[in-house]
Amino acid sequence: MVRVLVVDDEALVRTGFTHILDAADDIEVVAAVTGGQAVRTVRESRPDVVLLDIRMPDVDGLTVLAELRRLAEPPVVAMLTTFDTDEYVASALRSGAAGFLLKDTDPEQLPYLVRALAEGGTVLSSRVTRTVVDGYLGQPGREPAARLVARLTERERTVLTLMAEGLANHDIGVRMHLSAGTVKGHVSAVLGKLGVGSRVQAALIAERAGLLEPPRDEDTP
Incomplete structure (x- = not known):
């Protein structure tokens, strides 16, 4: 519950x-x-x-x-x-x-x-x-999103993309066939390399770096 x-x-x-x-x-x-x-x-x-x-x-x-x-x-x-x-x-x-x-x-x-x-x-x-x-990424001194994402390994970029899509660690593990502990380690590595303290901040960087497809306009057929 x-x-x-x-x-x-x-x-x-x-x-x-x-x-x-x-x-x-x-x-x-x-x-x-x-x-x-x-x-x-x-x-x-x-x-x-x-x-x-x-x-x-x-x-x-x-x-x-x-x-x-x-x-x-x-x-x-x-x-x-x-x-x-x-x-x-x-x-x-x-x-x-x-x-x-x-x-x-x-x-x-x-x-x-x-x-x-x-x-x-x-x-x-x-x-x-x-x-x-x-508003978040435009802070003085923050590196461009693409440069931050370039620090990640291919697997870490995949983890970041799934995080940005809203998946929790368990679901990321299922999608990538990884254990919960392994996913947790990758998430920590991603946050550290991006220099952020939360998954949401990481998701914003992923969006700006083009890892996500832009959402459809609700009014667009």
Whole structure:
């Protein structure tokens, strides 16, 4: 059972996400709260996954994320946002968020995405824009993505691509016929060579380096 906490200042969003996720047999929403209640509720409920609004009037989502990341056993945190061009998204990814979801994510996809988060996968909305990617990769002193990826072996590039597609270590192992320990070692090597601290940051580099096919426009037939 995947335990989920929904944090949003809008009651309608909290209720909607709760109904969608509770309908799944293997997901339980342990609470749905506002930002000011988030850290205390995480300590009390110990959720596996937190869906955290990036902008809230009572407390900034990035502040809550930082506090959660300082916990002894922090949950996996994915940020919720209304716009795929939110200027806070890149900051959230750099701060350790496991990804971000638009609030209008297809309800049928939401349980799948939560399961992926719980299993250690990377979750990025299919509408992540070039602005978001550039917001992370455009930092002063950061090497071009292609040059970073060139440091990897062929197998490590394959692991990076699968990470960027959202696969957890177990699924990467199945796809590549490798043990969980071997995959874990490759993931650590990839993060080290790319100079990043999270799978999501690695996924952004993979996208910029052209390892992923660009997502189809939802309006394109």
